[in-house]
Amino acid sequence: MLVHHETIIIGAGPAGLQMGHFMNKAKRDYVILEAAGRAGHFFTHQPRHRVLISINKRFNPFPDFEYNMRHDWNSLLSDDRTLLFPKYSKELYPQADDLVRYLNDYADKLDIKIRYSTRVVNIRKEDRPGALKGLFYLKTKDGDEYSCRVLIMATGAVSEHLPDIPGIELADTYANHDLDAKKYEGKLVAILGRGNSAFEVADYLSPHAAFIHMFGRRNLKLAWNTHFVGDVRAINSNVLDMYELKSLHSYFAMEATKLKKFAGDKSKTELHFRDLVLHWKEPGYFLNAHPYDHVISCTGWNYVDTTLFADNCKPATKKRGIYPLLKTNWESDNVENLFFMGTSMQANDRQAASGFIHGFRYNIRSMHHMMEERYHNIPYPVKLLPRDCTPIADHIIDRASVDAAVYQLNTFMGDVVIVPDDPKQQVRYYADLPMKYIFEQEWFKNAKHAFTMCLQYTFDRFDDYSREAMFFTHRPQAYDPKCQAFLRPILTYYRNGKYVDDIGAAESLVLRFDVKEFMYDNTDRNRKSFKNFINKYANFNPGEKYFDYFLAKEELYEKAVVPLTEEEKSKLPPEFLKMDSFNHCRPPTLDLVPGAPI
Secondary structure (H helix, E strand, O other): OEEEEEEEEEOOOHHHHHHHHHHHHHOOOEEEEOOOOOOOHHHHOOOOOOEOOOOEOOOOOOOOHHHHHOOEOOOOOOOOOOOOHHHOOOOOOOEHHHHHHHHHHHHHHOOOOEEOOOOEEEEEOOOOOOOOOOOEEEEEOOOOEEEEEEEEEOOOOOEEOOOOOOOHHHOEEOOOOOOOHHHHOOOEEEEEOOOHHHHHHHHHHOOOOOEEEEEOOOOOOEHHHHOOOOOEOHHHOHHHHHHHOOOOOEEEOOEEEEEEEOOOOOOOEEEEEEEEEOOOOOOEEEEEEEEEOEEEEOOOEEOOOHHHEOHHHOOOEEOOOOEEOEOOOOEEOOOOOEEEOHHHHHHOOOOOOOOOHHHHHHHHHHHHHHHHHHHHOOOOOOEEEOOOHHHHHHHHHHHHHHOOHHHHOOOOEEEEEEEOOOOOOOEEEEEEEEHHHHHHOHHHHOOOEEEEEEEEOOHHHEOHHHOOHHHOOOOOOOOOOOOOOOOEEEEEEEEOOEEEEEEEOOOOOOOOOOOOOOOOEOOOHHHHHHHHHHHHHHOOOOOOOOOOOOEOOOOHHHHHOOOOOHHHHHOOOHHHHHOOOOOOEOOOOHHHOOOOOO
């Protein structure tokens, strides 16, 4: 018998459960089909070493619930305050089993509509007699059939992505390598990969292996420099510490090219690799090989299984088939009404947190609003504000200071303010939309006045040599708001969809732009500078000018800043003294002034 639902979600992981909650609230006709017998099945066996890299920070300095969600990376969104992950674990990096327990409680308590032990094996569209045009038809392993108008794939990581090199079948993989540490004692181990899974395995084996050689195609990307949560995290960096201190384990930016059985000892695997050499007679690749007792491939996951789909609804992919190719609303680029959510949302976002619960829970909320508008004519939520720069600036600063979505999805997601031409109409404020989605909308392109707010890093304003994160361990430059690097709201003005100007708030150690952090601060500086910026272009309050100095009083600058002595100036890099301070940003670090007092 064919069972029809308006929407079918495949996968009862955190993404499927999150959308299930929103579908329940909207009273929509949906079902989640889950292959396993419980929710969150992936986390019953992954990560292999059972420790999550998602932060569970339970204590924070502010009472705002939304602000504290910025530091809770594992909870799903709901109206039930008992369903928060910090109630399930006290660990900063919690155990995966605690997440499984949490997800199943979430599913049960919120009555998410799930059919367990239902594995979908085929998805098709067809125009056969009696079939409704445009519907998806799903067949399960047990022979049951379902149909739906909207299909959402929430299957997470579906298979390991292995490098396309001869002999790769000789390697173990992240998902199947032996966890018995004694088997690696005194052994020579090669690990293919340069992400967190590779370093997770390396850290686990580092006390046991004689040496570990890690091979990645490029230099490492470290999260504390890139500020991307998916790059190598400090929790997995012990092997890097040992490498830099020359304690046998090493990372090589070399490309593995082939594996084969080692002729001298069939129990070993011979790994061939090539390395770029620039000081030979002429630049080229140096080819070499080494036998290892164990080779483990940790080269990531595939986030779409195209074998499930018939040719007439097979989604396009990118990155060697790893990710689905998506529109800015997370719909398949080539299959109408087919959506992807969860970790696959990182197909559109390699800067923020879309690949993790703390990011995609907000993507899914926005995606649900978009679907409500598209399929049920319920407009995307909008807040109406008076045509006055004060309430607009206040609302922007309040959201930049507290909202978790724009924080977790910095650079990727933001807010937009639309000022209608009609002076009788109120200002429209849309929250939590992908920035690229905003730029595509006709209502944005046609707006005479529009402002966007997005939290961004601005290291790109500094010269290349000074972009190391640890150069920025001082108070932000008080005089020049342009020359600040860390995460802060950037307010940008557009006229008819074209960029005109932008302004940034002052940095904050706690990412609050509404409180005083130091004694001499002007508490209202950010609000007033944004009010001045909005008024400059929208002209809501003609002639009005608000005091927006960084310090509370102008005369405090003379007391707060002690000029360098001539001797100290002489120790600065010469190019700094030649810089035009309005066009160049200098990294704030005492390292540039040898002998400076500390």
